[in-house]
Amino acid sequence: MSTSGLEDLYREIILDHYRNPRxxxxxxxxxxxxxxxYNPLCGDEVVVYLLENNGVLEDIKIEGQGCSISQSSASLMSAAVKGKTTEEARKIISDFKKLMSIHESRMEDTKDIDSGNANNSVDSDDTAADGINENEIGSADDAQMDVDLDAMGELxxxxxxxxxxxxxxCAILAWNALAEGLDEIEVSADHPGTSK
Amino acid sequence: MKDATTTTQLDVEAIKQDFPLLSKGFHGESIVYLDSAASSQRPTCVIDTMSGYYNYSHANVHRGVYKLAEEADRLYENARMAAGRFIGAPDPAREIVFTKNATEAINLIAYSWGMHRLHEGDVVVVTEIDHHANLVPWIMLHEARGVELRVIPMRDDYLLDLDNLEETVDGAKLVACTLMSNVLGTIPPFRKIADAAHNAGAIVVADGAQLVPHAHVDVQELGCDFLAFSGHKMLGPTGIGVLWGKADLLDSMPPFMGGGGMILDVKFEGIVPAEIPTRFEAGTPPIAEAVGLTAAIEYLDKIGMDNIIRHDTELTAYTIESLKETFGGDITIMGPDTTENRGGVISLALKDIHPHDLAQVLDESNVCIRAGHHCAKPLMRRLGTSATARASFYLYNDTSDTDRLIEALAKAASIFG
Known part of the structure; x- marks a missing residue:
């Protein structure tokens, strides 16, 4: 990682996707x-439209508003999963979670918040003070090492x-929506091969 | 507020020395703390007083007959007197109720007074610039009791629109209004609103969370019936808030929460509530916090509230001027374009940079501002945004803090250019 966290956060690719969302x-x-x-803590909002056909995400559209991280992440995600199969999209979500050093349980925790059902700190004046703390991401580098960064491309x-x-x-907001969408697709399509 | 000519300049350098975070830094790095509207820092004397109390004077209050318990009683009741004197309460011993925070103080009114006095169709008036603490309890009464809510709107110049004040408060039972907006800095003409409300037969609730820490507030001059404020925004500890209410009103109200301390007698058939104010203080109260609040009030009194509001006003004027000079049309300030009737809170937008991103870049320069909805979602909707970036000042800030704020904002502008 670079020495300046800020430059690492606001990389050119991120700012490009923020300014010119795909x-x-x-x-x-x-x-x-x-x-x-929706992230009630800071008002970030992402709407994901998924068009699936025969197990392939033929098209994806993004609406919403928010900070550079939430919006660029949504844009990067849309570019990464468009045209992929739902199975491939699941793998990309899983890799992205690892990149964010979120273990499955953490992803579930934050999902509660995104769906507006969190029973704590929803109305906090803090931007996002609750939830993930330093200790919980203590294994950040370990988790990130499992990810093939080259294979992830712009993500x-x-x-x-x-x-x-x-x-x-902010970064996982759109990804939670995508995961929820894939779940809905699986349930409604009733594809025999998709159940684990 | 007294005439500005009777005030003296604050010695901010000396004041900073009383706050280790500000004089010694955060992890050794100097910090610009511009988030006092959310919570202030506290001087060493407050912390020392509290640890002195815990080390040598603690016992539960209203229980013991031994000298130590009497000492704790005395300190706790002293705090009540200090809080009452601070806001000009005519009868502090009966009229000051300690709560957890200003929010709980307002909830106490809503539950104890509101739930018993308000019925379907009764009118409660709120304002568009109030924050959730002074909105949600009343909206909950609307939902629970069918109380009709009327809203005093905000004008485009960020002041309250009082053109239809008489009609709005006509027939109202209660009018709730902030003394100062935590987002805009707007200080509404409270007396005018209170007089109109009283003429209409309503009682008046003042939310003093933002103004009480920064200016001389006198409940009799304000003409309110209730005033709520918090310790942690006025150099005191967290976990203590104050409700002042007129004695006859408080006396007419049933208990808010039940438990020890708030009753005279308990039988399985029923209870006999205690006299005010202990009727409203169920369970062990925030004793150490009350002692700390006394120390905070003494510190503020020593500096002088008129000096503090003058300092805030001057620093706010300097900051707005500097922001405009540096960023021109790229900066938007969501608040009154005046130094009159305006406190030391500046909500701003720089170009179209999201407040969250702005706060993050500023943090890299150790400049602490707040980004978010500031617990004022209806106001955010009125402003047409989901969040703002907010810098707020207190007695320990000076123009060097403003200069570092502007430097950091310029950095953000270049990143998101």
Missing amino acids: NRGSMDVPPSQRIEA AALQGVVRFPVRIK
């Missing part, structure tokens, strides 16, 4: 799925977020 827009529902993710640009624990929530 796959911006909406789609008709149905046939697409629409999933909202790897978000790795600097890990050094700013309160911003991890």
Whole structure:
């Protein structure tokens, strides 16, 4: 990692995706799925539209507003999963979670907050003081080492977020929406091969 | 507030020495703390007083007959007197209730007075610039009791629109209004609102969380019936808030929470509540916090509240001027464009940089500002945003803090250019 955390956080790729978000827009529902993710702590909001056909994410659109990290992460995510199979998309989500040094349980915890059902600190005046703390991401570097950064392409640009624990929530907002969308697709499509 | 000519300049360098964080730094690095509207720092004397109390004087209050317990009683009741005198309460011994914070103080009114006095169709008036602590309890009464809520709106110049004040408060039972907005810095003409409310037969609740720490506030001059404020925003500890209420009103109210300390007698058939103010202090109260609050009030009194508000006003004027000079059209200040009727809180937007990003870049320069909705979501909606970046001042800030704020903002502007 570079010596300046800030430069690591606001890399050029991130700022580019923030200024020129990819796959911006909406789609008709149905046939697409629409999933909202909202961070009540800071007001970040991401809406993901997914159009799946025969197990392939044929199209994805993103709406929403928020900070550079939440919005660039959504844009980077859309570019990464568009045209991929749902299984491939799941793998990308899993890799991204590792990049954020979030173990499965943590992802579930933050998901509660995103769906607005958190029973603590929802109305905190803090931007995002609760949740993930330094101790919980103590194994950050270990978890990140499991990830093949080269294979992640542009997504790897978000790795600097890990050094700013309160911003991890911003980065994973769109990803929680995507994961929820994939769940919905699996349930509604009732594909026999997708159950584990 | 007294005439500015009777005030003296604060010796901020000397004041900073009373706050180890500000004189010695955060992990050894000098820090610019611009988040006092959320919570102030506290001087060493407050902390020393509290640890002195814990080390040598602690016992539970209202229980013991031994000398140590009497000492704790005396210190706790002294705090009540100090808090009352600080806001000009005519009868502090009966009119000051210690709570957990200003929020609990307002909830106490909503539950104890509101739940018993308000019925379906009764009118409660709130303002668009108030924060959740002075909105949510009333909205909950609306939901629970069918109370009608009316809202005094904000004008585009960030002041309250009082053109229809008489009509708005007409028939109201209660009017709740902040003494100073925690987002905009706006100090509404409270007396005017209180007079209109009283003419309409309503009682008046003042939320003093922001103004009481910064200016001379006198409940009799304000003309309010209740005043709520918090210890931790006025150099005191967290975990203590103050409710002042007119004695006859408090006396007419049933208990808020039940437990030890708030009753005269308990039978399985029923209870006999205690006299005010202990009727509203169920369980062991925040004793050490009350003792710390006394020390904070003594510190503020020594500096002088008129000197503090003048200092805040001057620093705010300097900062707004510097922001405009440095960033021109790129800076938007969401607050009154005046130094009159305005406190030391500046909500700002720089270009279209998200407040969250702004706060993050500023943090790299150890400049602490707040980014978020500031627990004022209705106001955020009115401002057409989900969050603002907010810098707020107190007696330990000076123009060097402003200069570092502006330097850090310039850095953010270059990153997100």
